């Protein structure tokens with residue numbers, strides 16, 4: 907089950923919960939019980955992709971690397 911990060915919009919409390927997607931709408935603040943919760947996007951889920959040059963890389967990878 908995935909872990910999601912949340913921030914309470916009322917008191918600013920940040921917390922994480924291990925819940926299912928279906929339960930994300932039911933999240934309440936552990937401090938003030940507010941339902942005004944915003945889900946934070948953890949870096950794990952942002953999907954940053956950078957090209958990786960593996961050992962199988964042949965011509966072109968050096969040009970691409972220098973071009974970056």
Ligand SMILES: [Zn+2]
Pocket residue numbers: 914915916917918919935936937938939940
């Ligand atoms: Zn709160």
